[in-house]
Amino acid sequence: MHIKNTTKNLILAVSMMTGTAAAAQSPATDNPFLKEYQTPFGVPPFDQIRPEHIIPAFEEGIKAQNGHIAVIRKAAPTFENTIVALEKSGALLRKVSTVFYNLTSANTNPELENISRQMAPKLAQHSDDIYLDTVLFGLIKAVHNKPGKLTPEQKRLLEKTYKSFVRAGANLDADKQAQMREINKELSLLTVRFGQNLLAETNSFELIVDKEEDLAGLPASLKEAAANSAKEAGKPGKWRFTLHNASVMPFLQYADNRRLREIMYKGYTSRGNQGNDKDNKEIVAKIAMLRASKAALLGYASHADFILEENMAKTPAQANELLTRLWNAALPVAKEEAAEMQKVMDREGKGEQLQAWDWFYYADKVRKEKYNYDAEAMRPYFKLENVREGIFTVAKKLYGLKFLPIKDIPLYHTDAMAYEVQEANGKHIGVIYMDFFPRTSKRGGAWMTSYRKQAAGVSPVVSIVCNFSKPNGNQPALLTPDEVETFFHEFGHALHGLLSAVKYETLSGTSVPRDFVELPSQIMEHWAFEPEVLQLYAKHYETGAIIPDGLVEKMKSASKFNQGFATVEYLAASLLDMGYHTLPAGQQVDPVSFEKTQMEKLGLIDQIAPRYKSTYFQHIFSGGYSAGYYSYIWSEVLDSDAFAAFKETGDIFDPATAASFRRNVLEKGDTDDPMNLYKAFRMRAPEVKFLLKNRGLDK
Incomplete structure (x- = not known):
């Protein structure tokens, strides 16, 4: 999973989470946010930041941005004193937001959660005050209408700035803008509550x-x-x-x-749906309805139409076309898999019928029976530290990067660690934090985020946050194959943030359309289990022996097993997302019955549930993937096709191909249309056949 830097839009960093707790005012001289960071590489001084600093820093950030905008409003509009000045105006607010929202995800506490709830409506109002400012929009429109001579990157920034105002409601009349403000305020609170409820349910x-x-x-x-x-x-x-x-x-x-198994499965799938004070059903219904209303105000048929206009898919119809094509290929395979498992159950003679809580258990039995492969046997070869060094080696072989541990640097939690990233010639690129293990203060899943985004003269600070298996006793942290793949995935996102080489922060790194952002992460997964890469890092934690070829062959043979299930559960969630977000304005649904109806229409078999059911679908109701969960499979078309470019050379580390991918994708951010960037790398449009082949669905 990927979480972009917590930036609501082009100007403000006030999006996905939110907050501010009642806190005593702290003198500016004591507030680390209000001073230049005196730390290695200018990273946040986590050891100095306390909850009471946050609200005053947010308030000062809002005040500072308002002051900058007041100056912009008085000047004759030009690209530099309007568009560039506007981007720079939110620097302090972004400085506070990136730290705060990353902490609420990775190391939260009741004080921070209270701050989130308090600040959400204030930040939403501040955003609206900017985007619905008619004078400011008039200046932006004037530059947009007469841009003068600009570079391609400047043109891109201008176009995105103009569109961000239009899409926020700048062209609406006063009554509709007032409605927009109320919707944004309510949504800001609901999305925070959804995420906090889910964390509480998971921990309880x-x-x-x-x-x-x-x-x-x-x-x-x-x-x-x-x-x-x-x-x-x-x-x-x-x-x-x-x-x-x-x-x-x-x-x-x-x-x-x-x-x-049944107790565990039902506990997992009933989160947010237990009729208690953490129930998310009403929140889901309200969020979906409010998003539809907001889209209608802006003239769109649905929230999905609004979102996808800015993505590669462009329309819900095009996204659904790919999802449906894959669904029709995967569902028959999933049914065959279910039949195989039922045969195993029948042989056991217990008279039991396959249920959802049996799938993982009997899939493992069938896998062992067909391929003599046990994923647990891989763990001793996947010591966390070895996997990390393997990933670093892959990055070095592809892009010449070096990762140097940093001592005496502030950390937001004792589990975290930090590395300086350098070019082969020793030039500083940025800093990466890594934080691997679960705790009650951290939400579930895995993600990459930024504490500082790259821009001209500014080096990035990024972070990878995961929930991997912890060390036990004298045994180190040993990862499952899935966890190894997740590590490579999030590291791919980190490379996207680290290797960005653009002028404007708004366009840098992972600030790309949702259905393109997963390309750099998912292509990295392809290297994880390549035989020559396994030779680099897959060493038994006790003996140091390289993973046996026979075990690798078993893993490779079994790699396409259960892909019917994996594809179907993912697609079911993606189509559920599209179902909610293609609802017309004014239609309120009951999430339980809506989800049931959607799955029945698809013909989803009872033994498989969507990867995320409505009440714990954080990606779309408390994250940045609304009408965008399809993007993983859309990007998989791209990453499968892109990795084929490496394979076609006969060298998965081919220097020319790696240089082209870095130059045309990783460095470019959002400075051009994603399809143009992809075609510049591949010299053609992507082909879906590589995805189907990789998943074993090319029948």
Whole structure:
């Protein structure tokens, strides 16, 4: 998963989360946000930042931006004193926002959550005050109408700035602008509440096992982790399982106890849908309805039409065309997979029918039976530190990068670590933080984000945040193949942010259309399990032995297994997203019945649920992927085609191909239309055949 820098739009960094808690005013001299950072490479001074600094810094950021805009409003409009000045006007606000919103994702606490709830409407109002300022928009329009001689990048910035005002409602009359303000205010609060409810629901669930026989089938590493978790929770001598992926997913895959699998599965899939004070159903319905109303005010048929206009897909019809094509290829495969599992259950003679909580367990049995492959056998070869060094080596071989550990640098949590990134010649590129393990203060999933984005004369500071399996006792952190792939994925996003080489921050790094942003991340996944790459990092944590060729062959043979399920559960969520966001204005739905109807229309089989059900679909209801969850598969068309360019040379590290990808994709940010950037790299449009082949759906 990727979370862009928490920037609501081109000017403000006030988007996805939000907040401000009641806090005492702190003198400016004591507030680290209001001074130049005196830290290595100018990173945030996390050791100095306290909750009471945040609201005053936000307020000062709002005040400073308003002052800058007052100056802009008085000047004769030119590109420099209007467009560039406007971009620079939000510098302090972005400085505060990037730290605050990243903390609310990776290391939150009740104070920060309270700040989020308080600041959401204030920041929404500030954004509206800018984007609905008729005088300011008049100046921007004047530059847009008579731009003069501009570079291509300047033209792109001008066009995006103009469009951002139009899409925010600058052309609406006063009554509609007032409606827009109310919608934005309410949405800012609802999206915060959704995310906070989900985190609370995830953290509140625990499955306590006190009989060792109920652990049958579970790998020793998971049992030890569960024992440690129970001990930390004040329940020594027992085993504690949670809804964090590193716990729930292997439990569903390996636990012989079917009753406990059902409890875990239902706990996972009922988050936000339990009728308590953390229930998200009403929030989901309101968000969908408000987004549709906002789109209608702006003249769009739906929220999806509004969003996709700026993406590669352009229209919901084009996005749905790809999703439907893949659905029709994948659903029959998923049904065949279900039939195979049912045969295994029938042989066991228990008279049981395959259910959703059985899928991971019996898929693993079929995988072992067909391919003699056990993913758990891979773990000893995927020591976290070795995988990290392998990723660094891949980046060095592709782009000549060096990663140097930084000591004595402020960290936002003791789990985090920092590296300086350099070119081969020693030139400083930026800083990357890495934070790998789950905790109650961190939301689930994995993402990349920025603390400072690249611009002319400004080096980037980025971060990778994950929830991987923790070390146990004397055993280091050993990753599953899925976790290895996730690490490569998020690192690809980080490279996109680090290698950006543009003039304007608005256009830099990952600030690209949602259905293009996953290309740099997903292409990195292709290197993870290439045999020559495995030779670099897949070493047994005890013996140092390189992973055996036979085990690699088994993994490769099994790689297309269960792809019907993987594709269908993802597509079901993508189509659910499109279902919510193609609703017309004024139509309110009950999320449970709406989701059920949508899945019945698709013909989704009962044994598979959407990857994210409505009440915990954070990507679209509390993240930046509304009407955009399809983008992963859209980008997979691109990344499959792009990696084929490397394979076609006979060298997955081909210097010319790597240089072209860096030059035309990673460095360019949003300085040109994504399809133009892709064609400049590939010399043609992408072809879907490589995706179908990779997923084993090319039948």
